[in-house]
Amino acid sequence: MTEKKPYIETIIEISRSYLEESFPDKERLDEFLQKVDFLKTDTNIKEIIIKFTEIYIDFIKKDYQSQYINTNKSLIDFLEKNDDGVKIIWGNCLDAMRGMNSESIHLMVTSPPYYNAREYSQWKNLNDYLDDMRKIIREAYRVLDNHRVFVFNVGDIFDNDNITTKSTWGKRRIPLGAYFTKIFEEEGFTYVDDIIWDKGEVQSERHKNGNKPYPFYQYPMNCYEHLLIFHKHRNDKNRYPCPVCGCLKVNGNAYSEMGLKSWECKNLECFERSKANRGKRFSLKTITTQGRQEEKFAIEKEFIKKWRRDIIKINPVIKINSKGENTLGHTAPFPSEIPEFAIKMFSYPDEYVLDPFGGSFTSVLVAKQLGRIGVGIELNKEMFGKSSMQNLIKNLQPQLFNDKIIQISELDLL
Numbered sequence: 001m002t003e004k005k006p007y008i009e010t011i012i013e014i015s016r017s018y019l020e021e022s023f024p025d026k027e028r029l030d031e032f033l034q035k036v037d038f039l040k041t042d043t044n045i046k047e048i049i050i051k052f053t054e055i056y057i058d059f060i061k062k063d064y065q066s067q068y069i070n071t072n073k074s075l076i077d078f079l080e081k082n083d084d085g086v087k088i089i090w091g092n093c094l095d096a097m098r099g100m101n102s103e104s105i106h107l108m109v110t111s112p113p114y115y116n117a118r119e120y121s122q123w124k125n126l127n128d129y130l131d132d133m134r135k136i137i138r139e140a141y142r143v144l145d146n147h148r149v150f151v152f153n154v155g156d157i158f159d160n161d162n163i164t165t166k167s168t169w170g171k172r173r174i175p176l177g178a179y180f181t182k183i184f185e186e187e188g189f190t191y192v193d194d195i196i197w198d199k200g201e202v203q204s205e206r207h208k209n210g211n212k213p214y215p216f217y218q219y220p221m222n223c224y225e226h227l228l229i230f231h232k233h234r235n236d237k238n239r240y241p242c243p244v245c246g247c248l249k250v251n252g253n254a255y256s257e258m259g260l261k262s263w264e265c266k267n268l269e270c271f272e273r274s275k276a277n278r279g280k281r282f283s284l285k286t287i288t289t290q291g292r293q294e295e296k297f298a299i300e301k302e303f304i305k306k307w308r309r310d311i312i313k314i315n316p317v318i319k320i321n322s323k324g325e326n327t328l329g330h331t332a333p334f335p336s337e338i339p340e341f342a343i344k345m346f347s348y349p350d351e352y353v354l355d356p357f358g359g360s361f362t363s364v365l366v367a368k369q370l371g372r373i374g375v376g377i378e379l380n381k382e383m384f385g386k387s388s389m390q391n392l393i394k395n396l397q398p399q400l401f402n403d404k405i406i407q408i409s410e411l412d413l414l
């Protein structure tokens with residue numbers, strides 16, 4: 001009786017010429033082949049396909065990452081260091097992200113400064129502010145992994161844009177949500193949704209009507225903010241293995257989704273063919289978003305139900321106590337429900353979650369609580385440094401971790 005050939009050998013045989021295309025450097029190809037060699041002893045075909053695909057994607061990603069050379073070694077060491085998974089970077093998020101590897105973050109969730117709404121961050125005019133934000137969004141696009149999500153909380157404000165008139169009369173409603181949507185799209189992101197966060201409380205003074213019950217004097221009170229959701233779909237021309245048989249014998253599919261390269265399996269021995277005898281159609285997006293639909297990753301039914309409609313009521317964080325003191329050491333924290341939504345809906349355990357405008361680091365702590373690696377960048381160390389870290393530990397940690405003390409790792413880029 002002849003011994004059955006290990007399935008990994010079948011994959012490599014069928015994929016050989018395509019592997020040579022993906023790794024034109026022979027040394028790199030050999031390195032890859034060596035890396036998957038251990039699969040020869042594996043007999044579970046499903047497992048072999050998953051592991052082979054993971055290693056292949058990892059190799060392709062490393063080659064892609066090596067094209068970007070401005071990384072900051074100490075920053076990357078800090079991010080990769082195995083610690084408690086609560087990582088705080090003091091610095092400007094633009095500079096910090098410029099030091100990160102491309103496509104190394106699995107989810108971003110944040111709330112930026114709302115133009116000149118807070119005394120601690122101010123811009124000369126609205127255009128300067130939007131230009132700065134555009135640079136940050138551009139860098140975020142590079143750093144966010146492909147086919148991943150950015151959840152961006154922002155409120156429309158009532159202020160002077162300081163472009164044409166600087167007097168109080170120049171104050172107007174400024175639709176930051178709309179401006180950001182346009183910038184995100186121009187920087188390559190795909191707009192997915194605008195969930196309205198109903199705060200239930202009045203956010204601006206715009207409704208003041210001087211007690212005049214006449215036309216043109218009545219404006220509704222503003223009581224919402226946006227939770228904008230964007231996807232990144234970088235058109236990656238690399239070939240990826242068929243999720244059914246693991247082979248790279250795939251052809252470009254004529255009916256690709258916009259901005260995506262999708263594939264059709266051409267391996268006639270593949271385990272799944274359509275009635276019309278067509279091979280499996282897939283893309284890196286489907287591998288990324290559908291590859292782990294297992295019970296252990298399922299989101300609780302109640303949570304899905306809570307977020308089923310795109311208007312959601314969440315009480316804002318109460319930060320002023322009865323004595324008029326700011327209890328959180330920060331003037332604009334967002335409720336933990338926002339990062340909780342982003343993290344549960346758009347990431348898996350052990351993945352990297354980045355909040356580039358860390359503030360009081362709510363996102364980082366919620367990420368940790370949900371078993372992810374939370375990374376927060378914050379410019380204002382004076383305001384959020386040690387004393388507010390103490391506040392954070394006192395106020396948020398006991399609530400999130402049942403009094404377990406979490407180790408916070410810090411890196412100072414200031």
Ligand SMILES: C[S@@+](CC[C@H](N)C(=O)[O-])C[C@H]1O[C@@H](n2cnc3c(N)ncnc32)[C@H](O)[C@@H]1O
Nearest residue numbers: 092093111112113333334357359360378379380
């Ligand atoms: C609206 S607050 C974020 C609130 C945060 N979501 C929370 O729950 O605390 C915006 C934060 O971004 C910080 N910031 C502004 N510009 C920054 C930059 N270029 N890099 C890093 N942080 C910045 C501000 O100091 C402020 O803490």
